[in-house]
Amino acid sequence: MSPAAPLALLGRAVLRVLAAAGRVALFAGDALSHILRPPFYGRELLQALLQIGWLSLPVVGLTAVFTGGALALQIYSGGARFNAEAVVPQIVAIGMVRELGPVLVGLMIAARVTSSIAAEIATMKVTEQIDALVTLSTHPMKYLTAPRLLAALIVVPLLVGVGDVIGIFGGYFVATGSLGFNPAAYLKNTLDFLEPLDVISSLVKGCAFGGIAALMGCYYGMQSGRGAQGVGRATKGSVEAAAVLILAANFLLTGVFFSI
Amino acid sequence: MITLSGVKKSFGPKTVLRDVDLHVARGTSMVIIGGSGTGKSVTLKCILGLVEPDAGTITVDGQDVHEGDRDAFLARFGMLFQGGALFDSLPVWQNVAFRLLRGALKRPKVEAREIAIEKLRRVGLTPDVADALPAELSGGMQKRVGLARAIAADPEIIFFDEPTTGLDPIMAGVINDLIREIVTEMGATAMTITHDMSSVRAIADTVAMLHDGVIKWTGPVAQMDAAEDPYLQQFIHGRADGPIAAVR
Numbered sequence: 001m002s003p004a005a006p007l008a009l010l011g012r013a014v015l016r017v018l019a020a021a022g023r024v025a026l027f028a029g030d031a032l033s034h035i036l037r038p039p040f041y042g043r044e045l046l047q048a049l050l051q052i053g054w055l056s057l058p059v060v061g062l063t064a065v066f067t068g069g070a071l072a073l074q075i076y077s078g079g080a081r082f083n084a085e086a087v088v089p090q091i092v093a094i095g096m097v098r099e100l101g102p103v104l105v106g107l108m109i110a111a112r113v114t115s116s117i118a119a120e121i122a123t124m125k126v127t128e129q130i131d132a133l134v135t136l137s138t139h140p141m142k143y144l145t146a147p148r149l150l151a152a153l154i155v156v157p158l159l160v161g162v163g164d165v166i167g168i169f170g171g172y173f174v175a176t177g178s179l180g181f182n183p184a185a186y187l188k189n190t191l192d193f194l195e196p197l198d199v200i201s202s203l204v205k206g207c208a209f210g211g212i213a214a215l216m217g218c219y220y221g222m223q224s225g226r227g228a229q230g231v232g233r234a235t236k237g238s239v240e241a242a243a244v245l246i247l248a249a250n251f252l253l254t255g256v257f258f259s260i
Numbered sequence: 261m262i263t264l265s266g267v268k269k270s271f272g273p274k275t276v277l278r279d280v281d282l283h284v285a286r287g288t289s290m291v292i293i294g295g296s297g298t299g300k301s302v303t304l305k306c307i308l309g310l311v312e313p314d315a316g317t318i319t320v321d322g323q324d325v326h327e328g329d330r331d332a333f334l335a336r337f338g339m340l341f342q343g344g345a346l347f348d349s350l351p352v353w354q355n356v357a358f359r360l361l362r363g364a365l366k367r368p369k370v371e372a373r374e375i376a377i378e379k380l381r382r383v384g385l386t387p388d389v390a391d392a393l394p395a396e397l398s399g400g401m402q403k404r405v406g407l408a409r410a411i412a413a414d415p416e417i418i419f420f421d422e423p424t425t426g427l428d429p430i431m432a433g434v435i436n437d438l439i440r441e442i443v444t445e446m447g448a449t450a451m452t453i454t455h456d457m458s459s460v461r462a463i464a465d466t467v468a469m470l471h472d473g474v475i476k477w478t479g480p481v482a483q484m485d486a487a488e489d490p491y492l493q494q495f496i497h498g499r500a501d502g503p504i505a506a507v508r
Contacts, residue, residue, distance in 0.1 A: 039362065124347075131310050132345035136359045136409075137334045 027219050034139070034146040044147035052113050052148070052214070053155030057162065059112055063104050064096070064163040068170025071095055076179050088181065089189035092171035097198045098258070101164035103250050106209030109156055110242035114217040117148055118238035121221025122231040130222075145218040149211065156210025157203040164202055201257040208253060209246045216242035261286040261449050262307060262417070267316035268473075269302055276302050278473030280316070284466075289443050289450040291460045291481075293495060294470035295504060300453035301342070303470065304419050307451075308337060320417070331364060338410035338448075342422040344402040346394035346409070353390035356380060356408045365413055379408040383438055400431040407435070411442055418443065420452040424459050436462035457496055460484075469495060471504060 002008075071092050079085045121144055124130050130140050168190055175181040220238035224230045262284040269277040276299040284290045292300050305311040307318055309325055318325045325333065346355045356376035360367045367375070377387045383404040394402055403423065410418055420439060424432035436459050443450045443463075452463050460467060461481065468478040469492045477489040484496065494502030 041362070127343055128341045128345040129347055131305070132339070132341055132347070134310055135308055135334060135337060135339045137331045137363050137365075138358075 024215070024219055027222075028215055030141055031145045031149050031215065031218065034142045035150050037142075039142070041143055041147055044143060045151055048147045048151035049155055051116070052109070052151050052210075053159060056109060056112055056159055059108050060105050060159050060163045061166050063108050064101065064167035065170035065173075067100055067104055068092060068096055068167035068172075069174040071100065071167075072171035072174040072179065076175070085179075088171065088175050088179065089186045090193040092175075093168055093190040093194050094198060096167035096171070097164045097194060097202045099250070099254070101167055102160045102202050102205035102209060103246070105156065105160045105163040105206065106213065106246040106250070107243055109152070109159070109210065109213045110216075110239055110246060113152070114213045114238050114242040115235050117214065117217025118221040118224075119231060119235045121218060122224030122234040125222065125224045126226055126230060140222070145214075145222075148218060149214045152210035152214035153207055154210075156213070157206035160202055160206030160209075161199075164199075197257065201253065204257075205250060205253050208249050212245045212249060213242050216245065261321060262451070263317075263319045264303070264307070265317045265319075267303070267306060267318060268314045269299070269306060269311065270314055275473055277306070277313070280470070280473070280475055282468055282475055282478065284449060284451060286449050287447055288465040289440075289452065289463055290466045290468060291452045291454060291464035292468045292470055293454065293457075293460060295495070296455070298470050299473055300470055301421055304339075304421060304451060304453060308334070308339070308419070335359075335364060335413065336416045337419065338413065338415035338417070339419040340403070340406045340410045340421060340423055342425055344394070344406040346402055346405055348394055351391050351393055352380070352397070352405050353377065355394065355405060356412050358409065359413045375412060376408070379412050380405070382411070382442070383408045384434065400427050400435075403427065403431075403435060404438070407438060407442075411446065414446060415448060417449045417451075418446075420450065420454075420463075422454055423452060424454065424456050429458075432456065432459065433462075439463050457498075460496075471495075 072088050075088045075091045076085050079087055133140050133143060172183070172186055175186055176183045216238045220234040220241070224234035264280050264282040267277050267280040280303060292303065294300050302311055306313045307325060309330070347358070353373050353376040354361065356379055357372040359365050360372040360375060361369065373390070377390055380387065380390060385401060385404055385408070389397065389401065394405065397405065423435050423439060427435060439450070439452070440463055442448070452459070454460060464481040466479065467481050467484050469476045469489070471491050476491040477487055479487065484492065487493070490503050494504050
């Protein structure tokens with residue numbers, strides 16, 4: 001093995017990643033342009049809003065309420081080590097709104113929605129339904145990708161907002177029910193501590209994560225290989241890519257909003 | 261009407277179409293035969309622009325298929341896909357009327373539904389299947405719904421990709437008869453790809469034999485049995501021995 005072989009392998013890997021990033025960027029640009037250009041498919045948009053938004057509420061709500069409750073318990077027991085048990089409302093609020101709310105909702109959407117979009121579009125591809133769309137004078141990007149992307153951009157920030165509130169109430173119920181906090185004081189401390197930037201960052205993250213989740217589902221679905229194996233690979237790849245990109249975007253956006 | 265000249269297409273190292281020259285006259289029904297993997301479907305997809313040829317020209321009425329208004333071009337076509345390619349999430353009538361519910365050919369919903377039911381009746385399906393989902397239908401019924409969708413907007417040109425594959429002989433006969441009737445009645449130009457020789461005899465005015473990426477023989481269906489081309493003779497008689505290797 002030549003001494004340069006590891007470098008060549010690394011170089012090939014970097015080139016593959018860059019090429020994939022370029023393809024995704026072109027796909028995203030194309031998808032966004034189809035959102036802005038007619039014709040618009042209102043029925044498909046409504047269906048996507050229902051699928052991505054309304055039907056995700058139960059999983060988002062349950063994730064948020066348990067996370068908020070667990071966060072309250074952790075902060076209470078951790079804070080007790082230096083007599084800081086009283087900060088539970090403030091830390092639950094900031095933790096849910098700035099980080100856990102958007103990230104957990106983003107990951108839940110990646111698990112539930114990205115996988116579903118990728119599997120659906122990949123199945124349409126292997127059964128020639130995408131080709132059929134083209135022969136019926138309907139652009140697949142406009143009919144399949146644009147409504148899903150637009151719906152995710154609209155509805156995932158709302159889900160994040162709902163998740164933030166439910167998460168805070170998860171902490172509230174645990175703190176007031178078993179940790180001895182006064183309910184009115186808990187809510188007052190929560191509201192007093194949160195700043196507008198906390199909420200704005202949460203909603204912007206929701207918008208970005210929703211876009212990533214929908215784009216990855218559509219991209220991997222459209223790139224699917226043949227047969228059941230192709231559909232399986234597309235689904236798995238879409239969720240992996242969406243989850244990693246959501247975490248990376250979270251890091252970047254946190255830096256943008258809160259770096260001093 | 262449809263002319264392919266020197267069309268070549270490869271997928272990576274695999275060359276599918278080497279040099280295809282073909283002409284389909286207006287109002288005629290051409291059937292392309294050939295073994296599996298010889299590029300029959302790719303040929304149709306090249307004409308529709310679903311696959312970009314590496315070389316050669318494809319024209320419809322003298323106009324290159326890659327030039328001009330794409331929507332207007334595609335509005336001239338109807339296609340029956342091998343597996344039906346029906347949209348799972350839409351009821352049968354919306355599959356049939358898909359083109360009539362959106363785009364340049366959009367009609368009011370009630371009218372589109374009426375046309376869909378009429379086309380379903382035309383292919384031998386009763387109106388009660390209109391509200392069913394494709395998954396609730398048998399393979400033969402799905403094929404007929406696909407056929408109804410292909411003719412819903414009264415296209416000038418209709419493509420049939422393996423229209424009888426997977427059907428029992430009786431249903432295959434029904435589909436063959438339907439295709440022949442529809443093509444004759446509508447005066448459409450048809451291109452069909454199939455392995456099924458009974459379909460060839462029922463549907464074709466002219467036949468083209470595609471093998472190894474080139475057209476080995478083409479001519480009227482009436483001359484097919486008397487033709488001396490060894491590839492054609494091996495194929496139409498289903499012989500294991502001959503110039504076409506059994507293992508490809």
